[in-house]
Amino acid sequence: MKVEKILPKDIEARSFEIIEQELGDAELDAMQKPIIKRAIHTTADFDYLENLYFSDGVVEKMMKAIKNGADIVTDTNMARAGINKKLLAKFGGEVYCFMADEDIAKAAKSNGTTRAAASMDKAAKLNGDVIFAIGNAPTALMRLCELIDEGRINPAAVIGVPVGFVNVVQSKEMIMERKVPQIVARGRKGGSNVAAAICNAVLYMT
Amino acid sequence: MKVEKILPKDIEARSFEIIEQELGDAELDAMQKPIIKRAIHTTADFDYLENLYFSDGVVEKMMKAIKNGADIVTDTNMARAGINKKLLAKFGGEVYCFMADEDIAKAAKSNGTTRAAASMDKAAKLNGDVIFAIGNAPTALMRLCELIDEGRINPAAVIGVPVGFVNVVQSKEMIMERKVPQIVARGRKGGSNVAAAICNAVLYMT
Numbered sequence: 001m002k003v004e005k006i007l008p009k010d011i012e013a014r015s016f017e018i019i020e021q022e023l024g025d026a027e028l029d030a031m032q033k034p035i036i037k038r039a040i041h042t043t044a045d046f047d048y049l050e051n052l053y054f055s056d057g058v059v060e061k062m063m064k065a066i067k068n069g070a071d072i073v074t075d076t077n078m079a080r081a082g083i084n085k086k087l088l089a090k091f092g093g094e095v096y097c098f099m100a101d102e103d104i105a106k107a108a109k110s111n112g113t114t115r116a117a118a119s120m121d122k123a124a125k126l127n128g129d130v131i132f133a134i135g136n137a138p139t140a141l142m143r144l145c146e147l148i149d150e151g152r153i154n155p156a157a158v159i160g161v162p163v164g165f166v167n168v169v170q171s172k173e174m175i176m177e178r179k180v181p182q183i184v185a186r187g188r189k190g191g192s193n194v195a196a197a198i199c200n201a202v203l204y205m206t
Numbered sequence: 207m208k209v210e211k212i213l214p215k216d217i218e219a220r221s222f223e224i225i226e227q228e229l230g231d232a233e234l235d236a237m238q239k240p241i242i243k244r245a246i247h248t249t250a251d252f253d254y255l256e257n258l259y260f261s262d263g264v265v266e267k268m269m270k271a272i273k274n275g276a277d278i279v280t281d282t283n284m285a286r287a288g289i290n291k292k293l294l295a296k297f298g299g300e301v302y303c304f305m306a307d308e309d310i311a312k313a314a315k316s317n318g319t320t321r322a323a324a325s326m327d328k329a330a331k332l333n334g335d336v337i338f339a340i341g342n343a344p345t346a347l348m349r350l351c352e353l354i355d356e357g358r359i360n361p362a363a364v365i366g367v368p369v370g371f372v373n374v375v376q377s378k379e380m381i382m383e384r385k386v387p388q389i390v391a392r393g394r395k396g397g398s399n400v401a402a403a404i405c406n407a408v409l410y411m412t
Contacts, residue, residue, distance in 0.1 A: 003376045008320040008345070011372050018371040044369050044394035045251065078399065081287040114214040139214070163250050165224040166217050170209045188250035193284065193399050 015041055023049065031059040031205075035183065038201035042193045051186045058157055058181040062131060063206045065156035066091050070129035072199055074192070075099060075116045075140040075162075079133055082196025087203050098122045116140035120147060129156040135195030138162045138171035145174045157181040159198050161190030221247055229255065237265040237411075241389065244407035248399045257392045264363055264387040268337060269412045271362035272297050276335035278405055280398070281305060281322045281346040281368075285339055288402030293409050304328045322346035326353060335362040341401030344368045344377035351380045363387040365404050367396030 006014055019037050028036060032054050039048035062070075069092030074080050080097040088095060098104050098119035107118040116137030123130060124147050132155050134140045141160050147153040160175045160182055162168050172184050183198055212220055225243050234242060238260050245254035268276075275298030280286050286303040294301060304310050304325035313324040322343030329336060330353050338361050340346045347366050353359040366381045366388055368374050378390050389404055 001376045001379060003348070003380075004373055006372060008314070008318070011320070011345075015371040041370065043249075043397060044371065044374070077287040078284045078402070081283040082398075108214070112214070114217070139217075142209070164247065165221040165250065166212060167210055168250070170207045173207060174209075191249060191397075191399050192288075193397050196284070 022046070029054070034205055035059065035198055035201040038197045039185075039194050042197040043191075045189070047187075047189060048185065048194070051189060053176060053182070053184040053186055055180075055182045058183055059202060059205070061181045062157045062202045065129040065131060066093060066203065066206045068129055069093050070131050070156050071096060071126060072131045072133055073097070073119075073123040073126070074133045074135065074195060075119065076136045076192040076195075079135045079192035079195040079199075082193060083133070083199045084203050087200075091206065096123070096126070113143070114139040117143035120144050120153075124153045131155065131157045131159070131199070133159040133161075133195040133199050135159075135161050135190060135192035136163065138164070138167040141171040141175050142167070145171075145178055148178055148180055155180050157183070159195055160184040161194045161198065163190040163194075164188060228252070235260070240411055241265065241404055241407040244403045245391075245400050248403035249397075251395070253393075253395060254391065254400070257395060259382060259388070259390040259392055261386075261388045264389055265408060265411070267387045268363045268408045271335040271337060272299060272409060272412045274335055275299050276337050276362050277302060277332060278337045278339055279303070279325075279329040279332070280339045280341065280401060281325065282342045282398040282401075285341045285398035285401045285405075288399060289339070289405045290409050293406075297412065302329070302332070319349070320345040323349035326350050326359075330359045337361065337363045337365070337405070339365040339367075339401040339405050341365075341367050341396060341398035342369065344370070344373040347377040347381050348373070351377075351384055354384055354386055361386050363389070365401055366390040367400045367404065369396040369400075370394060 019040050071093050072095045074097045077097050080095050083095050085095050104115050104118045108115040117139045120143040158180050225246050277299050278301045280303045283303050286301050289301050291301050310321050310324045314321040323345045326349040364386050
């Protein structure tokens, strides 16, 4: 295969052009398409054409929340590293990941939960709009569901894309039964890269 | 699907058990298997059973380099966030990502290259053993090939798992033509999560 000559600044646009071509005549909702494309861009996996679930109006709701200065809470420092924090800051928002916090390790131990679950309890204390971007731990998503049911948390939106084999599918089914605005990768796939990509796609649309 | 009752500490082991089951009787090299499994664990994508290329003895060589205090250079802060830095530090190594450095932005601009390529030039100045973990930018991998050809760099190993659509396959073909110890995800797939997972798999084996 021959190397394609291309200027650094044009690489991303060319990538999206190739994705667009390969999507062919797939009929996609105009608000969802940039998000689907960015998930494919970050994984080179066209499964994201089929597996992403969007609740009604979730993209508009996320954009509105971001404009209002919403914060983003993630369950991994990898997702935190990947989210465009400069752009979010322009709208007044911040990205939090509590996973490595000392109080989280303690809370998880004394409650017999995962640190991911404990970090959702901490996030419940944040003021203002919060978007949750869960790219790793199904236990975070399941704990979010409980906090929603108990009326202790009211997320502006949930990005539910944990990855893996233990309770991942179940945690996604659980959040999809809730009325919260959400984008979910059905099945086992997802990841902190996908969580970050979805956040960034919506940020770039805002 | 019913939620599986499981203690937080057992989730990872159970995940690997499920992966093991689904691999069935695939015959895998004993040194490669933990790495293949961890790549699948981080993506839930069994393509990594087929697409990972290992040069002869690369895992042993990486383990030896880590024991000797090798540093790891990555092309994304996401991969940097994902690598087990505490464990690497026990062996005396550090993880570097130069992508956000000011001198890199300047060098890239004045050379008309990507920041990823410029950060390989900076890495060439490091002393001691260096493992390169490229999870995003094919331009980093291509620049590495040039530096190897010019005798300006001699990586302890290269993890070549950039992801995407523009020159990704080409950059991987290029590195596989070089004699450097390497693990490469053939094709378009890869990512900073996969780069981190491969580093961690080898760290856990060391």
